[in-house]
Amino acid sequence: MNETEFIATLRGLMLHDGARGLADDAAVIEIGAETLVLTHDMMIEGRHYLPQQDMADVAWKLVAVNLSDLAAKGAEPVGILLGHMLGENDSAFIEGLDEALSHYGVPLLGGDTVAGDGPRAFGLTAIGRASHTPVPSRAGAEIGDAVFVTGTLGAAMLGYETLRDETDGDTTAYARPMARLAEGRDLAPLAHSMMDISDGLLLDAFRMAEASELSIAIDSGEVPVVDPDRRHDCMTWGDDYELLFTLPDGTFPPVPATRIGSVEPRGFAPLFLDGEPVINADGLGYRHAPDSE
Amino acid sequence: MNETEFIATLRGLMLHDGARGLADDAAVIEIGAETLVLTHDMMIEGRHYLPQQDMADVAWKLVAVNLSDLAAKGAEPVGILLGHMLGENDSAFIEGLDEALSHYGVPLLGGDTVAGDGPRAFGLTAIGRASHTPVPSRAGAEIGDAVFVTGTLGAAMLGYETLRDETDGDTTAYARPMARLAEGRDLAPLAHSMMDISDGLLLDAFRMAEASELSIAIDSGEVPVVDPDRRHDCMTWGDDYELLFTLPDGTFPPVPATRIGSVEPRGFAPLFLDGEPVINADGLGYRHAPDSE
Structure with a gap:
């Protein structure tokens, strides 16, 4: 099993x-x-x-x-x-x-x-x-919402590689991640849907779309990443513990965040990346450790 | 450590x-x-x-x-x-x-x-x-309290030995212990002090006495055990998940239980077993599995 x-x-x-x-x-x-x-x-x-x-x-x-x-x-x-x-x-x-x-x-x-x-x-x-009820869930996204993410993705991946390869570099993002408690409190009254990105942006966005029974369209060029040459890795590796959330269109996020997409009626797939449907979650995220499944 | x-x-x-x-x-x-x-x-x-x-x-x-x-x-x-x-x-x-x-x-x-x-x-x-406040603690025993235990001790030990040795016998007490939820609720308004016996009667009584800064005197002959020939094993092996509690002298327990001793002013040791002081907790309890420490 x-x-x-x-x-x-x-x-x-x-x-x-x-x-x-x-x-x-x-x-x-x-x-x-x-x-x-x-x-x-x-x-x-x-x-x-x-x-x-x-x-x-x-x-x-x-x-x-x-x-x-x-x-x-x-x-x-x-x-x-x-x-x-x-x-x-x-x-x-x-x-x-x-x-x-x-x-x-x-x-x-x-x-x-x-x-x-x-x-x-x-x-x-x-x-x-x-701090606010109803408590935001993954399942609350609504058609027309804007999709946001806090922070910059991929830093944990680079930190992990530095540790694994014993090279010089900053390992903080992997070794000492930060929980976005203040941001979560500020967003709770506004966000239709919210979750943390533990397993990678794409996998977690896929899950949010599934839970909300809608589709999420992400424009990968808008996603803030630490290394644009490894954009896909940064969007799938995970362990960044940033917040992924949706706000009604026109609502300005009260915390630093980047708009990366929008919520659409349920289409052919839960997730669209640059217009291409992502039909299943295999390979979208979580491969933190060398022997993990 | x-x-x-x-x-x-x-x-x-x-x-x-x-x-x-x-x-x-x-x-x-x-x-x-x-x-x-x-x-x-x-x-x-x-x-x-x-x-x-x-x-x-x-x-x-x-x-x-x-x-x-x-x-x-x-x-x-x-x-x-x-x-x-x-x-x-x-x-x-x-x-x-x-x-x-x-x-x-x-x-x-x-x-x-x-x-x-x-x-x-x-x-x-x-x-x-x-179900009742204040919530009973280990630390509430008072001088003059009577000390009680629910059930019969040592059944888990016999069940474990049956499993380990692959002999015939009833393993239920070890394999499927029962949590004394109803008894705990009935006792909470009355008990000065209460805890479950996970690590053996003597060790847990020692801890209750330490927490309450008193001494507990136990009469081993009164302790209900499954095998009187192995009375000490039954009192130290643990895993029975019965309740150990103290009541003001004269209060009749509202659940089936056996009086096994009394609470005394802090004497030479936290625990007295048949009048003999037990000065430290080493060897008093918990040796559930073959390689446990």
Whole structure:
């Protein structure tokens, strides 16, 4: 059973309404008068980080990738639970964790610490409080919306290649990604649809179009990339944790962002890239680590 | 860095008040007028389950051990987030997950699915709603309280040995433990102190005494065990997920439970077993799997 089959089978179980059909970045639950946003992401050695990486960076990234899911919902972090497999350089791990929690002002709530052999596994659950309801989803894009992205894509890819090849270069974007929490909060009241780009712009735009049952047309020449000679790589590699969102046509984004396309009636494919239909998601994104599937 | 050192270092980070100093079964956070209880436990192949075990049982146990932490706080489950590493027999895993969620009436909220090599790792976050505040802690025992335990201890140990040795016998207590949710809810308004026995009665009683800054005296002859000839094993092996709690002297427990001791002023040691002081926790509990530390 691969990931797609596994998740499809999970959809047959008893799902919470707030699970959003297991098709969003995070779960959303109403508790009294509050709306909570919950997410859980794992990182596996050799899959989601290179064995030679600084464990302080691994801990930072574990926090940041989860907070990025809260950012995509416009949520303010309340706290985190850590699932930690003990191993080498745990002091560095705790330093990186400390830096991330301090940077984002997020306290530790608890978790679990286990021993293990083989590749290390970490899990993190982030709990946030919605700053705006309804909480933006992937599924809210509307015909005529403009499609935007924050930041510049491809920096994480270059950082990864620098680490892998042990060359000179800036690895920050890969090793210490930033969760766009402030941007997410500013966008939540305005965006029809929003998600973070964890698996690559094209794959994530494809998913947004599928969830919204519309088509998204992207003009690749408009996409801000770190290396125009590798534009396609920058649009598919992922790990940038920027925000992809749609706004009603004419609404000016309240945060720095670039318009890269528009939302159209559902056409022949969920995604159109420079007018060409992209029919299936294979090869559109996520190939972070050398042995990842 | 071992588990104790790691957790001690984590206590130096920014902790949420609801983290209870990382010394309780679960975190407790106030959200509006509600009180939420959150817990996260991992299970690692070869550490927390035997590689030959039915993956349906592994999934069940992953749910049950987390719900047991909610039970110890008297909380009603709201939902769970699953961190799943793909591997063999995932169809069986989903069947067991389905059975556990249906049995406890707990919906799936979301989570993460990853690929990995080597021993499999799973994580589960359970979110509950407190049925009574203040939420019972480990730290609330008072001098003069009576100490109680639900159920009969040692059944999980026998189940584990049956599985390990491939002999005939009932493995249910080890393979499909039950979370004492109803008992926890009934006890929450009355118990001064409460926790689940995941790591063995003596170790967990030691921890309750430490957290409450008192001594707990246990009369081993009163402890209900499945095999009186292996009384000490039954009191230290763990994995029984019964509830250990203290009530003011004279309060009759509203659920089936056995009085096994009493709470005393802090004496020479946190724990007294048949009048003998137990000064440190080494060897008191948790040796679930053959290669565990």
